[in-house]
Amino acid sequence: MVSFFICLIVLVVGYFTYGKFVENTFSPDDRETPAVAINDGVDYVVMPQWKLFLVQLLNIAGLGPIFGALTGAEWGPVVFLWITFGTIFAGGVHDYFSGMLSERNNGASIAEVTGTYLGNTMKNVMRVFSVILLVMVGTVFAVGPAGLVVVLFKNNGATGILTSAPFWLAIILIYYFIATFVSIDKIIGRIYPVFGICLIIMAVGVIIGTFAGGYHVPELWSHFTNMHPKHTPIWSFMFITVACGAISGFHSTQSPLMARCLKSEKQGRFVFYGAMVAEGVIALVWAAAGCAIFGGEGLVNAGGGNSTTVYEICSKTMGSVGIILAMLGVVACPITSGDTAFRSARLTLSDWLGLDQNKAKNRLILCVPLLGIGAILGFGNTFGFIDYSIIWRYFSWTNQTLAMIVLWAASMYLFMEKRNYWITVVPATFMSAVSATYFVMAPECLGLIPALKNNTLVAYPVGVIVALLFLCLFIMATKRRKNVTMQEKHA
Template identity: 25%
Template sequence: MNSLVLAVIGVAMMAAGYFLYSKFLSKRVYKLNAEFKTPSHEFHDGVDFVPTNKYVLWGHHFTSVAGAAPIIGPAVAVIWGWLPAFLWVVFGTVFLAGMHDLGSLWASARNKGQSIGTLSGRYIGARGRNLFLAVIFLLLLMVVAAFAVVISGLLVAQPGAVIPTWGALIVALGVGQAIYRFKMNLAVVSIVGVAALYGLILLGDSYPIELPDPMMGMNPQGFWIVLLFIYAAIASILPVWVLLQPRDYINGIQLFIGLGILYGSVMLATPTVVAPVWNDNVPADTPSIVPLLFVTIACGAISGAHGIIASGTTSKQLDRETDARFIGYFGAVGEGLLAVGAIIATTAGFQSLQEWEGVYESFSSGGVPVFVEGGGAIMNAGLGIPAGLSATILATMAVLFAATTMDTCMRLKRFVIQEIGQLAGVRLGTVVATLLATGLGLALTFSQGGDGSGGLLIWPLFGTTNQLMAALTLVILTIMLMRKGRPFLPVLIPGLFVLVMSTWAAIVQLGTFYANGEWLLLTIDIAIIIAAAWVLVESVVAMAQARKLPREPEDEEALTAEERLPSERR
């Protein structure tokens, strides 16, 4: 199979999804209204609620939701063969992820910018909301801790990525000031910012930075982890326009250019996919493809974390409701394209099937390093980019994706902690909540030693937890649509599919954890299954009631100050 065929089919189907299916969702299901007053205007505070140009906000949303997961998941899942991974990514992006992200953004914007967790209380009750918040908090904790480990590992393995990774912060600060304080032309700022980022990549490739061991009493990876948490904590407190938003925007452009380089290399080199279409010779430790494929690839097909981000930060910056189609659905398309690129890099970036099988010796063999290796080989063959520079470009892409997700999730975790405190009758300030979020993340990350390996301790639960979160979000959206008398089957049917597969996977994992004596993972998995089942029961009851209740008005419904997050109240 020529990898160019995969690239063309993937791009064509996702383009069709955006131009056709997202238009149907926007007009018939969510009924986006350009005249609707969004929360960014209603609660404009210059910190969290900031009306934002849709292209800038797309950059923030795209890079926040993408992270390293759409690279890691496909890079692991191709062990079953390239066809199952490719089909799930393409059809998942078009019919599930785009619909889910657009819907989450719409639902939050229609409800004062509330998070999907808070919103669940309105439609399924207080008990369901509390369990929803618990799942959200656990999911955010997993992402922040694990991505800190992934980023630090890449900075150690690819020292050429150090300068562009940290230099991007300076570029982002300059971009934020140029756009908001000096009102400079967005196109000019974008060109200069991207040029600066690629200049930093060239500089980093020429002057790689390797830390001494030990570094301030820690090994290099541990030092980078601490520095990353400090950065994420500061970024989560600053107004979004100062660092978070411009960083994500300029990274989004740079990362899309990086994808363009990868896809351009595929067009020129047309490498052959050496991995099998369907792998009948999987390593002994490989689990069954059904249902594990559908939780191994989460981001890149559908991801519950997207709903948290869309309703947690993106909705508070939405300028016009109609922008949600471009930001939400096209943001999912961008991630789908990254996932397809990861599939191509990890299946066509090798010279032979034997070489590929030598890398995929076990189920856990795939990941970001394989993406960097395979993608670098394709870029070298297609555009003649030196292997070292190719690796630096792809490693920087992966790091910047993961870092933007990490800082956004740290801000969201602060929101959730504040809300949990509110439910407990304790009002937590921004600084206190941020310190709690940072402290819990560091405690988990270093719980197994100074190398930060504890950050991956509960990561095996990410796939199932993330997909259960997506399914439950779609259930909430279904209830909202039913209450408004809107078409709901385009949301309900995918939601039921994801719910069945993620619950099935969680049950399968129970047996694995029990057999391996992994009691912590077993206990958490049981708790997640119980919480999801409880929320589902509450949701079924709410669906039954929705058919009997009067239709909700098309405009936003009033919410009391007590219903809002502490950070959302003025």
């Protein structure tokens, strides 16, 4: 219990201290924002700061900080450290710069922003990477809440169509289509604040119920070991599993949505860094509840973070009255990330193809195929043709690799602006090691080769070498830019 509260306090203090340091490094000013300069009434719309925060929180807080944190609790309370320090020094930094760099580039999607600082080749890589990731996120965040709703109705005695996953999946996909198509302030700007309040109340209810129910949250210092029953390595499996609760590349695809709605650059720290800290708190709550109520072995036996474990935790901590509100919050999380995932995919493609999104016809041209692919993947999973867990695992690795690329882009921006780029270089190098290590030994990646599966003797050195290689490439790129600048001055 004590270690949980220490981590909670560190997260809050981190927002006011390191978050301020990051803001000062970027140096927001009073220039006209894209929301004011462009204001097309569809994607560029000025919204109040409190609403921006809640919308950003729900954009990024999908199933990740809940399912991911519960699965991360399989390793024990050591997951608290990754959630806490990952949020402060990596996730918050990543979210802030992805939002503010988009704002400085007329609200451009993250693929276009990355290309500005890392070149056209990386721009094209990021375009493909982003669209694939966003479609996977949209699919995962359609199938997941459909399953949660089914569990909720079944456990409360309902039968018939209310317990049909295909029915709820169809309803969610129809909503996604509407939310992707219409102006951002028509649906998203109106209902998200309500869901945001539910999400916050739900997190508070779960942690209070955990302590009030007599459940013991294990202390970090007395359980500072790998407690995973299958001895799955902490590095880098836990760092990939707990993505949205620490650092997530998916967030960089969402931040431009709010970058197009800022009235002032000085709102950035509260909206971007603040929402990430809030998500870290949510992940910490669910990880603590998972450790206390299930334990590592119990979570592994239950399949990690999923609809069943979430329902059990809500039931045990909040009883029959609170469970409806809690499940509403959990269902709202993925739905309010899934719709903006498809919306971000539309905007990424529109930037890529140069399609003016003021015209309804152009939005329709992009919405139909995107939601069509999501429907194929979603119903494929529902009817047993596609394994949901495989989609989730590929999403997790793609997610963290995207975060790595965005941090390198932010590093180049800071170098070009003659500012302290080490605040992004360090987490970029770290995430490079995480992604490379996981790719080498994960069962769905090179771990398909029996000799490499969970082979830490090979994966660990490769991860370090790749991270150092990327660091060297970055340093070489900065030297080239310096030389070019000097030549231009003497020309």
